[in-house]
Amino acid sequence: MGRFLTGITTSLLLLSCPAALAAGMDDDASSPVPLDDVVVTAARRDLIGTAATSSQGVVVKEELDLLPAYRVGQMLETVPGLVVTSHSGEGKANQYLLRGFNLDHGTDMATSVDGMPVNMRTHAHGQGYTDLNFVIPELASGIGYTKGPYFAAQGDFSAVGSIQMGYLDEVPAQVALTAGTLGYQRAFAAGTTKLGAGQLMAGGELVHYDGPWDHPDNLRKGNAVLRYSQGARDDGFSVTAMYYRGLWNATTDQPERAIAQGLIGRYGTLDPTDGGQARRMSLSGTFAMPVEAGWLAGGEVTANAYVINNQLTLWNNFTHFLDNPVQGDQHAQDENRMVAGGAVSYSRLVNLLGLDHEVVAGLDTRFDDVHVDLRATRARVAYAQLSNDNVQETGGGAYVQATSHWTPWLRTVVGMREDYLTATDHGSNAGVVAARLFQPKGSAIATLWQGTEVYLSAGRGFHSDDVRGASQGNAPLLAKADGEEVGIRSTILPNLTATLTAFQMDFVSELTYDADVGQTEAGRPSRRRGVELNTTYNPFSWLEFYGSMAFSHARYTDSDPAGSFIPDAPKLIGSLGIYLRDLGPWSGGVEYRYFGAHPLVEDNSVHSSGSQEWNLTANYTLQSGLRFGIGLYNVFDSKDDAADYYYTDRLKGEPAEGVGDLHAHPLEPRSVRFTVAQSF
Secondary structure, three states, rough: OOHHHHHHHHHHHHHHHHHHOOOOOOOOOOOOOOOHHHHHHOOOOOOOOOOOOOOOEEEEEEHHHHHHOOOOHHHHOOOOOOEOOOOOOOOOOOOEEEEEEOOOOOOOOOEEEEEEOOOOOOOOOOOEEEEOOOOHHHHHEEEEEOOOOOOOOOOOOOOOEEEEEEEEOOOOOOOEEEEEOEEEEEEEEEEEEEEEEEEEEEEEEEEEEOOOOOOOOOOOEEEEEEEEEEEEEOOOEEEEEEEEEEEEEEEOOOOOHHHHOOOOOOOOOOOOOOOEEEEEEEHHHEEEEEEOOOOOEEEEEEEEEEEEEEEEEEEOOOEEEOOOOOOOOEEEEEEEEEEEEEEEEEEEEEOOOEEEEEEEEEEEEEEEEEEEEEEEEEEEEEEEEEEEEEEEEEEEEEEEEEEEEEEEEEEEEEEEEEEEEEEEEOOOOOEEEEEEEEEEEEEEEEEEOOEEEEEEEEEEEEOOOHHHHHHOOOOOOOEEEEEEEEEEEOOOOOEEEEEEEEEEEEOOOEEEOOOOOOEEEEEEEEEEEEEEEEEEEEEEEEEEEEEEEEEEEEEEEEOOOOOOOOOOOOOEEEEEEEEEEEOOEEEEEEEEEEOEEEOOEEEEEEEEEEEEEEEEEEEEEEEEEEEEEEEEOOOOOOOEEEEEEEEEEEEEOOOOOOOOEEEEEEOOOOOEEEEEEEEE
16 A cells, blocks of 8 residues: 555646656657547547546456456556446446445446446336446447546436447457356357458357355356447447346345344345346447538437336345334345437537537437336335336436647637436326526636646436435436546656546535335435546556545535434545566466445435555466466455445344444455467
């Protein structure tokens, strides 16, 4: 940890030293390149001259492949300042934390895969639920990410951040088998064949995992992908079909007093019948082409469309015998959802009054038809219906954004977006709601000298709230968020890039987790202030060091006597990555992740000390394409908790009003996985 802090401090000093910055000047001027093109082809540090903010960035496939990710969702930890963890079974969506926000299962972080939104509105378990278990890691082409509400193309859930993951059009034929401790097994295969004027790519995986739990997770997961594509990303199309199925048991966060009393062990559970099942099917398409005739000539059109069927059941017992002292408090959260939508945009370089302007205008729309219910269960057997809702939710947004180059050293990015959302609930929370929100956004970027830019940004974004709460007047349908940030990006020295960003975010209503109902609810107004520092250093072509630290100060802004601290909002998040690539037959990665101390209740009388963990992978590849790999996770066998909360529950024999207690879900102990793979 000391070396990590020393490296970050050194980068801060370098950022503030013009002489050091000038020593790293490059004689070649950066030419503007659309970020969509950068996502797959450029390095993390090649954004001078193209980025709109200092906190915007890309992650290339090579970095995704080398990250020692314990679970598929942790691929997103390549995004600076983002921590991905878990508080329940492996088949459930992960927990996400960014910029001092506990984003629960995905609130306020818009995530898309190949143009399809992953966040689910009016979800059975949590608004914005983001389950990435359908992603096959080897098929991801890279990640583009933004932070803050400054990007006109980003709509619902993107106020804190957005992540756009691409999928490959073709892969070499390959197979891989992985086996490890804690009952982990995985089989993967993929390949591409020419078909007509394009190529057909197919891939699939089967995964089993038990974990360290006294009652094994027994995760059984299967994924399949079939993708046909023609042409290039900027002039071609693709059609993709995906299928995912998962079944699992779950050990949720457990009360500490149950462990202290010897009722369960550290990896035990008070209700071994908790678990879940999920199924996802989708068909999607992407399209791009330059326009060569008509009044739109000289521009480019991109479009995508998708239809998704998503089914999920979660059995959870968080409060045990607090509400029902006889049957217990397990409940089933069910949903059956159909989502259809798409987006289209037109971009063009325009010369006006002797100045270059890159203009993009677009539309996006989405329709959700979801049946969601809540049932009281015992050992997964239902005995009472608690709520039953059928929700139709239709939304869309229109935007325009212009990047103007005023001088060789000054450009601006100005945009506006209007979103409209309407929904009808037929059921327990019957009602009709509608809302619209105008969102101005803007950034100014100045080049101080070659390889160094400063950014000033402000904008408005939002998240939608659960229709079931909005229809009853308990939540705004669209909760706005205003943000500002200032930052600097610099290629300080040859092969060294750093960004420093100070930000502020204000929400009129923050989504918070309520253990009593096992889902997120609209909460109090809040403010975040913070600073982020990211550095990337490539001393050699085969070696990359990457470090990130994010400090934040999170408080509610109303005068509620309960207190102003925001539960589960971390003060510090940090990571350190080392990537080794193409060193002869060797490649690999090392990751250190730090999740700092944070309050668990509003008055900060109970808090968590956070967690830290080291993971690594190493690969040896023969010229024949045969690869041997090893992954070592939680290298130093940290006994920290992956997630912890403070709430009231009741064990048998306790008072009817229950007992407030800390509930924890531990990190998995040290484990190892071995892989044998062959590319043909």
